[in-house]
Amino acid sequence: MARGFDVRRQTGFNTIAICCFILLYAPIILIVVYSFNKGNSIAIWEGFSWRWYISAWDNEKVQAATIRSVVIAFWASMLSTFAAVLAALATTRTKPWRGQSFIFAMINQPLMVPEIVTAVSLLIVFASIKVATGYTGLGYLVIAHTAFCIPFAYMPIRARLQGMDLTLEQAASDLYATPWQTFRRVTLPQLTPGILAGAMLAFVISLDDVVITEFVKSAGQDTLPTYMLGQLRRVVTPEINAISTVLLAFSVLLVTGFFLLSRTRKQ
Amino acid sequence: MIEIANVTKVFGQGEAAFRALDGVSVTIDENEFFTLLGPSGCGKTTLLRTIAGFVDPTSGSVKLDGQSLLESPPYKRPVNTVFQSYALFPHMTVAQNIGFGLEMQGKPKSEVQETVAEMLELVRMTPMADRQTGQISGGQQQRVALARALAPRPKVLLLDEPLSALDFKLRKEMQLELKRLQSETGITFIFVTHDQEEALTMSDRIAVMSEGAIRQIGGPRDIYDHPAERFVADFIGDTNFLEVELLRTEGEEGRIRLASGAETTARALSGGVSAGTVTLAVRPEHADLADPAEALLPGTLAEVVYFGTDTHYHVDLEDGTRFVVRQQNTPAQVQRRAAGDRVGVTFAPGVGQVLRD
Ligand SMILES: Nc1ncnc2c1ncn2[C@@H]1O[C@H](COP(=O)(O)OP(=O)(O)O)[C@@H](O)[C@H]1O
Ligand SMILES: [Mg+2]
Numbered sequence: 251m252a253r254g255f256d257v258r259r260q261t262g263f264n265t266i267a268i269c270c271f272i273l274l275y276a277p278i279i280l281i282v283v284y285s286f287n288k289g290n291s292i293a294i295w296e297g298f299s300w301r302w303y304i305s306a307w308d309n310e311k312v313q314a315a316t317i318r319s320v321v322i323a324f325w326a327s328m329l330s331t332f333a334a335v336l337a338a339l340a341t342t343r344t345k346p347w348r349g350q351s352f353i354f355a356m357i358n359q360p361l362m363v364p365e366i367v368t369a370v371s372l373l374i375v376f377a378s379i380k381v382a383t384g385y386t387g388l389g390y391l392v393i394a395h396t397a398f399c400i401p402f403a404y405m406p407i408r409a410r411l412q413g414m415d416l417t418l419e420q421a422a423s424d425l426y427a428t429p430w431q432t433f434r435r436v437t438l439p440q441l442t443p444g445i446l447a448g449a450m451l452a453f454v455i456s457l458d459d460v461v462i463t464e465f466v467k468s469a470g471q472d473t474l475p476t477y478m479l480g481q482l483r484r485v486v487t488p489e490i491n492a493i494s495t496v497l498l499a500f501s502v503l504l505v506t507g508f509f510l511l512s513r514t515r516k517q
Numbered sequence: 518m519i520e521i522a523n524v525t526k527v528f529g530q531g532e533a534a535f536r537a538l539d540g541v542s543v544t545i546d547e548n549e550f551f552t553l554l555g556p557s558g559c560g561k562t563t564l565l566r567t568i569a570g571f572v573d574p575t576s577g578s579v580k581l582d583g584q585s586l587l588e589s590p591p592y593k594r595p596v597n598t599v600f601q602s603y604a605l606f607p608h609m610t611v612a613q614n615i616g617f618g619l620e621m622q623g624k625p626k627s628e629v630q631e632t633v634a635e636m637l638e639l640v641r642m643t644p645m646a647d648r649q650t651g652q653i654s655g656g657q658q659q660r661v662a663l664a665r666a667l668a669p670r671p672k673v674l675l676l677d678e679p680l681s682a683l684d685f686k687l688r689k690e691m692q693l694e695l696k697r698l699q700s701e702t703g704i705t706f707i708f709v710t711h712d713q714e715e716a717l718t719m720s721d722r723i724a725v726m727s728e729g730a731i732r733q734i735g736g737p738r739d740i741y742d743h744p745a746e747r748f749v750a751d752f753i754g755d756t757n758f759l760e761v762e763l764l765r766t767e768g769e770e771g772r773i774r775l776a777s778g779a780e781t782t783a784r785a786l787s788g789g790v791s792a793g794t795v796t797l798a799v800r801p802e803h804a805d806l807a808d809p810a811e812a813l814l815p816g817t818l819a820e821v822v823y824f825g826t827d828t829h830y831h832v833d834l835e836d837g838t839r840f841v842v843r844q845q846n847t848p849a850q851v852q853r854r855a856a857g858d859r860v861g862v863t864f865a866p867g868v869g870q871v872l873r874d
Contacts, residue, residue, distance in 0.1 A: 420571055421604035423591045425618035426669065432592075435617075439608045 278498070285491035292488050302492040312493060315477040319457055322388060322473060326395030327403070327452035333396070334403035334448055335441070342411045343419075343437075360398040368398065369465035376466060386468045394466045395456040402455050403448035406512050410444025411437075447511040450504045458501065518705060519545040519568070519673060524577030526563055526729075537563040538574065539729040545673075545707060550699050552708045554716040555726030556752065561709040562601075564726075565675045568707065569598050581672060592621075597666035599676040603658045605650040611661050612637065612646040618669035636664040639698065656687045663698065673705045680715065692719055713753045717741060725749045742800075745786055746873045750798040757804070757840045759797045759814075763790065763871060771871050773797060776836040779813045783869035796872045801843035804864040806830055806854070812861020814840065820856055830854065832862055 257263060285303070289296030306312050337357050341350060360368065376390045418440070422432040460475045467476065474497065478490055526538040537560045545551045553561045566572040568579060570591035579586045586594055597618065605614050615636050619629045637643040640660035645653055650661065659679060666674055676695075680688045696719055699706045710716050716723050717737040724734045725748075733745045744750035747758070762774040763785065771785030773795075783797055809815040819839070820831035823846075830842040840862050854860065 415602070415604065417600050417602055417604040418606060420591070421598070421600060421606070422617070422621075424569055424596075424598045425665070426592050426621040427617075428592055428621075431621060436606060 281491050282495050282498070284488050285495040287488045287491075290487055292486055292491060302488040303496075305487075306489050306492045306496075309489070311472070311477060312474070312489075315472045315474045318388065318471065319473040319475070322391050322395055323453045323456040325392045326399050326456040327449045329392070329396040330399035330452045331403045331407075331445060331449040333400050334407050334452075335445060337400070337404055338408040338411050339433075342408060357404055358401045361401050365398075365461045369462045372397075372462065373465040380468075388471065390466050390468075391463060391471065391473075394462050395459065398459070398462060399452035399455050403452040406447040406451065406508070407441065407444045409512070410441055410447075414440055443511045447508045450508045450511070454501050454504045454508075458497070518547045518549075518582060519707075520578070520580040520583075521545075521564075521568070522578045522580075524564070524567060524574045524579065526560075526567065526572060527575045537729050538567070541577070541726075541729070541731055543724055543731060543734060545705060548703050548705060550696070550706045550708065550719060550721045552710060552716045552720035552723045553726055554710055554713060554723050554753075557711055559726045560729040561711075561726060562677055563729075565598070565677050565707065565709055568594075568673070569596055569675055570594050595672045597669060597671040597674055599662050599666045599674065599679045601677045601679065601681065603662040605658055605661055605665070607650055609650070610646070611642060611648050611650060611653065614650060614661055615664045615668050617665065622669055632668055636668045639667070639701070640664045640694075656683055656691065659683065659691060660694075663695075667698070667702060667704065670702075671704065673707060676706060676708045678709050678711070681710070681712070688715075695719065717753070725752065727752070743784055743786070743870050744798060744872065747796060747798075750870070750872060755801050755841065755843075757799045757801065757838075758872075759799065759838060759840075759869075760794060761797045761871075763792050763795045765792060766790070770867070773869070773871070775813055776834070776838075777814050781813060781864075781869070782866040783871050784867060785871035786873065790871050790873055796874065798870045798872055799840075799864055799868065801829065801841045802827075802845075803868040804840070804842045804862055806832075806842055806844070807861045807863040809859050809861040812863045814862040816840065816860060816862060818854055818856055818858045818860045821854060830860070832860055834862070 284292050284295070286298050286300070287295060288299040288301060337353075341354055341357075372390075372394050376394075380386055380390075414437070418436055419432050422436040423429070427435060458475055459473075460479060463473050463476050464479070467473070472480065474493065478493060481490055521541060521543050524538055524541045525536065528535045528537055539560075541560075541564060553564060555561055563572055567574050568586070570586070570589065574587070581595070586596075606617065609617070612633050616629045616633045619632055624632075633646075634643070637646055640663055642657060642660050642664065645657060645661075650658060653661070659682075662679070679695075680691050683691060692715060695706070695708075708716075708719065717740075720737055722734060722736055723740050725732045725740060727748050733740060733749045735743075740749065741753055744753065744756070750756045750758070760776065761783075764772040764774060764780075766772075766785050769784055769786060771783050771790070772780065773783050774780050775797075785795075806812075814832075814834050816832045816834040818830060819833045820829075822829040822831070825846070827843050827845045830844065832840045832842060834840055842862060
């Protein structure tokens, strides 16, 4: 249908599109620009310098929060990816079973339940566990992050599995490979880009979480985003801009990697 | 060697139930090139997948050398498949693909290497051993798929329309190649195709299938010259169908009276036909044009179609049926006929086939 409805031809489409882009990107560009400000203000430009990057780098609180963020994101992405692989296999590589679509919905639950609700319920559950066990380490944050990262890790893996030619696995089985060998030698190698993509996405999602972290963390367990939030309530200097810019660059890098990997076709 | 008895496969349940295989029984011998021939959707792939272990039949038995296969998963059956899509592992080289089965069988490395080299030689792919499967042509992928399935020396090789993705010339080449491989290895081949010519040229025996059932089993000549029923006659080659009167049968010979009143004999399989009105099948190349006065069936020439190697004469018979006569073109041919001429159709006694209905 060559003459079908084309939204691009409607009057005002371009104007609205341009407005949206400005709204989306202008603040980000401002943040990046002022991260290089020489002065103390995040609104008045006084010349270029690396001052705030150096200051952030030397800030021990920032260092600690960064390491904590990365540790949590690393474990959360590993664990959630592992769970996501199992979940994806169970929802694509088995005969249809009772309750399959229910489980599918449950896996994606974190996408639907308001984050604040999850945060509050986790807070309550973990609080009682803390009382019972006395454990107050990073484990709670890792578990919480793992839970909400699973759907993000699950989606690219499932997409990859669904796109895979089932006859390849049948061919392996035809050639005397046991189910485990088939998985190891044929399914897994084909799945690797999906797994990497899922892990990267989970990492980014964990890295910039604020709401759940804010509720679950114990005293002194600031991650980079919650540290920044705390700073904003006090004196705001372009140091925040510098941290944001680095975080932004890192996320863009990972998300780009994610898209490149998701696009990889089977040869 | 392979005994398939009364195999039925029903997909789905209740209203949506579909009978893909309906009481299929066939025995395939050692070292045989056996072909399953039939139109798309008749259940060929389902039967093959039942033997390979990817389909559980609803009822019936599948035995190899007297032992039931149905309890074994695919990876325990001494049967290998050449998939229609080849299904080569994209993350492995040609040699790794071929060695996969042997490796999974736990053969020592040296033996794997030796057999892979042998297989590469057999399918003439030695120079391509280290290529990625994405870097070779369709015909070469086909050979690799074959070598991969042959390498573990299965008792039976299943081939699901392995040549359908190839272009005409390559297909002809691979047909000969497959025949050669089958006789060199001595492995039983069960070959699936919907191409009747391919089936006729390659097979020791053919099973013609339709709607989930085997209609006729026989050698290529047998199937072509003596189709047992209308479906087989229609599906394989071109056929003229005539309504005739079967007067009586003696052994496999039947006395028939044609619509024109002329009488002749035709082959009638003893089972399934009884005197009365029956259908007679006559191949176009088994009939001839003749003087209307001396012919079995007089009529009018409606169309002459020239094909290079031969000419098709479309004759309208007196009772209104259209009959096609095929004649080979020879340089000496002088007799020129044109549409509108009064002609007659004749065929020798015994060439017609009375069909079972
Ligand atoms: N897994 C399945 N579920 C439902 N129907 C199927 C399935 N596999 C095959 N069929 C049906 O069975 C019939 C025979 O299929 P198939 O054996 O692939 O035919 P062929 O290989 O002769 O073309 C087709 O009508 C097909 O739609
Ligand atoms: Mg098929």
